[in-house]
Amino acid sequence: MTRKRIALALIASLALAAFALGSFLYQRSQAAAQQELARSNEGVFARAHSPTYGDPAAKVRLTEFFDPACETCRAFYPAVKKLVDDSQGRVQLVVRFVPFHYGADLAAKILVAAHDQQLFVPVVEVVLATQDSWASHANPRPQLLWGYLAQSGLDIAKAKAAVDTAQVKAVIAQDMADARSLNVTRTPGFFVNGKPLERFGYEQLLELVQREVELAYGQ
Structure with a gap:
């Protein structure tokens, strides 16, 4: 050479x-x-309007910025739910709505209305199970959700009336504003007791949650 x-x-x-x-x-x-x-911005991780899952007395709070049209959010949902279920009351999930995808806005509003009817979990599971149909990136058709939700227990008429109210729109606007304040630009966005998930992945999330559980409850 x-x-x-x-x-x-x-x-x-x-x-x-x-x-x-x-x-x-x-x-x-x-x-x-x-x-x-x-x-x-510690106050942005849980608002009074936010759906929660798990023991409200849990010392570890897992906040997820969630887009109902996000395929990764759908993939993470059962694992995150199991993480809370397996925590023996030590972890609570808080959900914030950030409909980044085109067509996701109506789905997010429906989920706010479902939370008001205390039906967030059954409704979000239908929303995610039918995501391929209503949230196609090429041709999103969120209005299809009303038909899919007919058997979910949701009061459809009440939810349809709610989605265009200032109250529901304010919830989405607040969640979007909180996401911007934390520089959340992709979903799902996770924070555990206010600490951001720096390297994305389920194993990394599990490790972060486990560290916070040990800090809060001891070994």
Whole structure:
């Protein structure tokens, strides 16, 4: 290899190393920024209007920013529900609505109305089970949800009247505002006792929850 080629190879290696270091530092700075946002916005993790699942006396609060049209939210739902079920009353889930996907707004409003009827869990399970039909990214048809929910126990007439009210719209607006304050741009977005999930994945979420359980309850 000539000196010129050696020099070019060295330059390329240094450039790659600099890029890798820059990416690492950027990710660390983003994580630190989100942690600081979480610390300075502690009140945004649970609002009085938010649906919850699990023991209200739990010392560990898992907040999920949730889009009903999000495929990853659907995939995580049974695992997150099981995590709470298996926690022996030590973890509570709080759900915040962020309908980022086109067509998800009506579904989010329906879920707010379902929560008002104390039917959040059965209704969200129908919404997610039928997601492929009503939330197609190419042709979302959220109005189909009314037919799917006929057997869910939801008072359809009452829910239809509710979705266009200022009260329901205010819930979605508040959740979206809280998401922006925490720099949540994708779903699902998880925080455990105010600490953001820095590396996305179920195992990483489980580890973060377990750490908070141990801090709150001991080994």
